[in-house]
Amino acid sequence: MNTQDDERLRRLLRQAIAPCRRRELDTDLWPRMLRLLGSRPAPRPWFDLALAALAALGLILFPGAIPGLLYHF
Amino acid sequence: MKPHPYLRAYMAGIVVPTLFIPVVFTAFIIARFVYRVDAPLERIVIFPVAFVPGLWGLWNMLWVALHSRRRLPLGLHGAITPLAFMPLGLLVARTVGFEIPGLIPTMIAVVLPVAVILYYLIWKHVVGFFNELLGIA
Numbered sequence: 001m002n003t004q005d006d007e008r009l010r011r012l013l014r015q016a017i018a019p020c021r022r023r024e025l026d027t028d029l030w031p032r033m034l035r036l037l038g039s040r041p042a043p044r045p046w047f048d049l050a051l052a053a054l055a056a057l058g059l060i061l062f063p064g065a066i067p068g069l070l071y072h073f
Numbered sequence: 074m075k076p077h078p079y080l081r082a083y084m085a086g087i088v089v090p091t092l093f094i095p096v097v098f099t100a101f102i103i104a105r106f107v108y109r110v111d112a113p114l115e116r117i118v119i120f121p122v123a124f125v126p127g128l129w130g131l132w133n134m135l136w137v138a139l140h141s142r143r144r145l146p147l148g149l150h151g152a153i154t155p156l157a158f159m160p161l162g163l164l165v166a167r168t169v170g171f172e173i174p175g176l177i178p179t180m181i182a183v184v185l186p187v188a189v190i191l192y193y194l195i196w197k198h199v200v201g202f203f204n205e206l207l208g209i210a
Binding site for chain 1: 090096117155187188193194
């Protein structure tokens with residue numbers, strides 16, 4: 001491939017691919033990232049914790065149910 | 074909404090049971106070959122390995138399909154799952170010739186309530202997280 005071919009290829013590529021107009025983002029994303037890092041996860045509702053405890057109690061009292069549960073996972 | 078919502082829903086739905094397959098399989102193998110449980114467990118392992126992940130994916134797709142019409146919370150939608158899966162699991166066990174003497178009353182009394190609770194929590198928190206991650210919820 002000679003220099004003329006290279007130049008032609010560059011021209012064709014420029015024609016085919018539109019130049020990128022916006023080179024920068026509208027807003028700075030770093031403050032949002034910092035806010036996300038600083039935010040604490042939402043607390044689990046007490047109802048869900050009570051249900052989890054109930055399920056754990058059920059499995060402790062009836063360990064024979066564990067194979068049946070595993071079968072359905 | 075992002076494109077291909079049902080495909081996303083399927084993928085989000087199969088994550089939990091797919092991660093659970095090695096656990097289930099290991100439990101079955103240990104029971105059968107280490108503790109010499111006198112039951113052909115290899116026959117019924119087909120249900121958790123081959124059926125359950127796909128069913129979870131389809132169930133999540135159903136939630137996405139119904140979500141626009143009916144606002145049923147994801148946790149409650151997931152809590153219904155054992156009611157549909159358990160008869161199917163029993164049917165598969167029976168089809169492959171696995172005897173389950175006296176297990177059905179125990180299942181209804183103990184396994185079903187615990188399964189409903191666990192499914193509710195898993196669907197609400199884990200599948201919900203994956204749905205959010207994939208832009209479905």
